Amino acid sequence: xxxxxxxxxxxxxxxxxxxxxxxxxxxxxxxxxxxxxxxxxxxxxxxxxxxxxxxxxxxxxxxxxxxxxxxxxxxxxxxxxxxxxxxxxxxxxxxxxxxxxxxxxxxxxxxxxxxxxx
Amino acid sequence: xxxxxxxxxxxxxxxxxxxxxxxxxxxxxxxxxxxxxxxxxxxxxxxxxxxxxxxxxxxxxxxxxxxxxxxxxxxxxxxxxxxxxxxxxxxxxxxxxxxxxxxxxxxxx
Numbered sequence: 629x630x631x632x633x634x635x636x637x638x639x640x641x642x643x644x645x646x647x648x649x650x651x652x653x654x655x656x657x658x659x660x661x662x663x664x665x666x667x668x669x670x671x672x673x674x675x676x677x678x679x680x681x682x683x684x685x686x687x688x689x690x691x692x693x694x695x696x697x698x699x700x701x702x703x704x705x706x707x708x709x710x711x712x713x714x715x716x717x718x719x720x721x722x723x724x725x726x727x728x729x730x731x732x733x734x735x736x737x738x739x740x741x742x743x744x745x746x
Numbered sequence: 747x748x749x750x751x752x753x754x755x756x757x758x759x760x761x762x763x764x765x766x767x768x769x770x771x772x773x774x775x776x777x778x779x780x781x782x783x784x785x786x787x788x789x790x791x792x793x794x795x796x797x798x799x800x801x802x803x804x805x806x807x808x809x810x811x812x813x814x815x816x817x818x819x820x821x822x823x824x825x826x827x828x829x830x831x832x833x834x835x836x837x838x839x840x841x842x843x844x845x846x847x848x849x850x851x852x853x854x855x
Contacts, residue, residue: 634788671847672789672833721788731841732777732796737788 629655632724634738641712642746648708649741651722657702658724662735663695666719678705712745719743748772750846752834757852758824766819766832766849774839780808780819781833783848789833792819821851829853 631654639647651661661678676697677685684697694716696708705724709716719742723735749771758764770778777796781789795801795810795817807820819832831848838844 672845674843674845719786732794732837734779734791734794735843736791740788742786 630726630736631655632722632736632738634722634741636741637739638742638744640744640746643713644711645745646708646710647712647743648706649720649722649743651705651707651724651738653703653724656724656726656728658705659702659727661699661705661722661724663697663705663707664721664723666721666740668719672721675707680705709743712743714745717743717745748836748838748844750834750836750844752832752846752849754847755850755852757854758821760824760826760853760855762824763820763822764824764851766821766834766851768817768819768834768846770815770817770834770836770844772836772838772844775812776837776839776841778808778810778817778837779833779835779843780817781835782830783833784830792832824853826853826855 633652635650659680663675664672666672674687675690678697678699680699686692699705719740721740723737725733725735752768779794780792782792783789793808795808800809805822810817831850833848834846836844
């Protein structure tokens with residue numbers, strides 16, 4: 629149980645393109661999902677917390693107009709990187725927590741999306 | 747401020763035992779997680795401790811001392827596939843995860 633699916637796994641596109649990444653909880657409902665970014669050989673950096681039916685909560689320094697998050701259902705959150713540039717190239721990972729059992733439940737991660745902007 | 751400290755890198759031999767330490771300072775405490783992350787992959791959940799003591803799961807065990815703000819992950823009978831980064835993360839009073847930078851574990855034959 630607690631499977632999180634993330635799609636696509638790899639994106640290569642030209643500078644200026646907008647890229648949408650989907651995160652789905654396959655066998656559980658998730659009111660809250662999390663979006664992380666990880667640069668090579670660095671730790672996970674939380675970008676934003678996605679809340680079903682309401683606005684996402686962004687971490688300091690993350691541009692909400694550049695990284696659009698939509699969490700329209702209890703099983704799907706999307707991250708859109710708008711007008712992507714080479715410096716946005718990174719490994720983007722989503723996670724979700726099984727709601728039943730409370731906020732101490734572990735986050736379960738999708739497989740990540742490797743984004744390369746040319 | 748909130749902080750998680752763990753060693754950057756450790757090396758161990760196949761078949762041996764290794765202990766990865768983690769110290770934490772969080773605003774309140776609602777538990778501590780350990781995750782494994784292989785290179786180029788997403789993290790996978792290993793363990794969660796909220797009470798003092800040792801939790802054993804097969805070859806992996808995790809220990810917590812709340813009074814010392816300290817945890818460790820113990821890996822026994824090391825296998826080459828255990829080569830990965832191990833992430834320690836503390837859950838603060840707002841149930842926010844505070845991540846450590848990870849410990850890269852290198853297993854040698």
